[in-house]
Amino acid sequence: MTDIATLLEVGGPVAALGGGAAYARAKHPGIYWSTVGLPMSTARLLSSYGSVMEACGLTVAPSRLRVLAVKATTRREVRPVPPRRGIIRPTMTGLRLRLRLAPGQEPADVAASAERLRHAWGVHAVYVTTIKPGVVELRLVGFDVLRKVRMPRKVAADFLKAPVALREDATPFVRDYRTVPHGLTLGATLSGKSMYLRHLVAGLARQPVALVGIDCKRGVELAPFAPRLSALATDPDQAAELLPAHIREMEDRYDLIKARQGIAPATPDEEVTSDIWGLPEHERPVPLVLLVDEVAELFLVATKKEEERRDEMVTQLIRLAQLGRAAGIYLEVCGQRFGAELGKGATMLRAQLTGRVCHRVNDEASAKMALGDIAPEAVSAACAIAPEQPGLAIAGDTSGGWSRIRTPYLPLADAAKTCHASAHLVPDMPALKPFRPNVPVRLVEPLAPVVKPRPVTD
Template sequence: MSDLVTLLEVGGPVAVLGGGAAYTRAKHPRVYWPTVGLLISTARLLGSYGSVMEACGLTVAPSRLRVLAVKATTRREVRPVPPRRGIIRPTTTGLRLRLRLAPGQEPADVAASAERLRHAWGVHAVYVSTVKPGVVELRLVGFDVLRNVRMPRKATAELLKVPVALREDATPFVRDYRTIPHQLTLGATLSGKSMYLRHLVTGLARQPVALVGIDCKRGVELAPFAARLSALATDPDEAAELLPVLVKEMEDRYDLIKARQGIAPSTPDEEITSDIWGLPDGERPVPIVLFVDEVAELFLVATKKDEERRDEMVTQLIRLAQLGRAAGIYLEVCGQRFGAELGKGATMLRAQLTGRVCHRVNDEASAKMALGDIAPEAVFAACAIAPELPGLAVAGDTSGGWSRIRTPYLSLGAAAEICRESAHLVPDLPALKSFRPDVPVRPVESAAPAGQPRPVAD
């Protein structure tokens, strides 16, 4: 009887702690990691570092001096030397440490063993990045950060830089228009494409940038942000009028740049520029970001007249994509499909869109349209996105790199409120005044009376 009581006294609390840890790990990984998971993974890493590196083939033969020193001081067996490990730095989502590669090793050797390291140290994923020649950084992620997205606190926005999503390695995905001026975003219905667009608009709404929208779905996507938009076209006819104005604005900016270049030979080199960012602050025009939602609507035609209008709009979009960067005009093109079947000029326009973001699509051909020409291996990752994970996407660029990202939830009402609060930042662009959307006046709610009114006695 006493043994049973002792077993209950000792085993009961242990079972409760173990069950609680398992439940917390499954349901609340952000709580489990800093309290339990971090300690366990750190202990595994410190206790098995040498043996794991040797099992992964990441060790090299020791130097002759090391062999002689070991034989002279001890009788231990001389073992292969693993990469020198730096200080382990814990984070809210995992661990970070740097490795100094041994002679003859390269970062690709460590990256090829990332899956083995993940299992050996009991973490969700391991990512390898090069810091400098001979030094790589391992980023260990303790849990699936894309299941419940929380943006890092350090992800602050700068001019034309907007953190819109979270990467699978727990770093923010930043949409940088200065680096990647134009982007194509594809996604099926309810894939999270609209959520991605909301974060872009709200992130830019707080910056001194002109926002222009073309939403051929009668404005259902961009009309809630009308308070912050400098121009909005809600059908192909209005878009056909707006695009030539943007092209004319781009040409005027090029004239401004050329006027700046026609200066005296004695002018310092730093004052000679080929884009608006080299102009003085007082002369630099405000950047313009053009959002095109459901781009396929601009390509659809029903009559010969519509075909002529379509060709003109596509030509103007291509001109903006080819020449807009230097003039400070950037394109954000969204749709469900975007390929050669849309018509003449579609492939040429897509080739100018450097950035690519592909949400869940209905077929493999749509994923190939977005990623097949820049990162073929990312097509399979895009096709594997489940419908239960809205906002999950694959982001790639023309460098061939790609990663999984997911956008946090942002309600339409909250996004519209941010745009209303930032309405005072709408820049003064005379060319776009006639396209400025009407902003409905919000009714003022009258305060309820403090008490019930009483009739006046005669």
């Protein structure tokens, strides 16, 4: 009985701790990492750093001065020199540390060994970033952050920037219109494309920008955001009237820029500009973001008359994509498929859309349309997205880089509430007033009195 009691006293808590750790690792990986994974990975890294670097081929022969110093002071063997390690910085999702590369090494050598480092230190993934010449940063991610997305609490919010998703290296994916003016987002039904657009609208709604929507699905996607929209077209006929208004607005802004360029010779150089951002703040027009949902509906035609209308709209979209950035007009084009089969001008328009986000698609050709011309190796990653992971996407740009991202869940009611609360930020743009959506007025029910009145009796 004494042995059984001792076994229960010792084995019971151990089994409880083991079971709790296993449950936390499966259901709450963040808690497991903070309590168990972080200390274990840090201990592995500190105890095996030199041997792991040597096994990965990331060491170099020591200098002659180092060899002479070691031989003069000790009799131990002179070992190869690994990159100098900086301070280990723990995070909520992993670890960060900087390495100063040894002479003759390059960041590509460390990036090529990332998979070996992941297994050696027992983490989910290792990412390498170049900080400056000779210095790289290792970002160790302790668990799969895309399985259950939680955006960082502190995200640097700035003008014309909207955090919309989380990258696989646990950093936020921020849609920056000043850096990437125009974007293309593709995805099949229930792939998370609408959730991406929802986050984008909610992020921009709090900023002093004009939001314009073209939603040819009768407005079912963008109509809930009507209080914050400066204009909304819900079918191709309305879009054919709205796009010329954007062209006129762009031309007016270019006239404003030209007027600033034609100033007196004595004007300082910093006041000469080629876009709206060089104009004085009191003269600068408000930036405008045009959101196009289901762009294929603008291309599909059934009659000769509709074909002429299609050609006009495509030409106007191409002009906005080519010339809109300097005028502060940005495009965000969304659809299920976008390629040459849509008709004349489709590929030309796609070439102007720098930012690319590809959610789950129905065929490989759709993934090639989104990513094949900028990051061919990302096409297979986009085709591997499972239907059980809505919101997961591949984000790339014309630099050739790409990464996996996933958009967190945002209820439509919350996004609509954000747009309703920021309705006062809708700018006054006379050119778009005829297209302003009708916002139904919410009737406020009178509050019932707390104390019921009683009739006065004689």
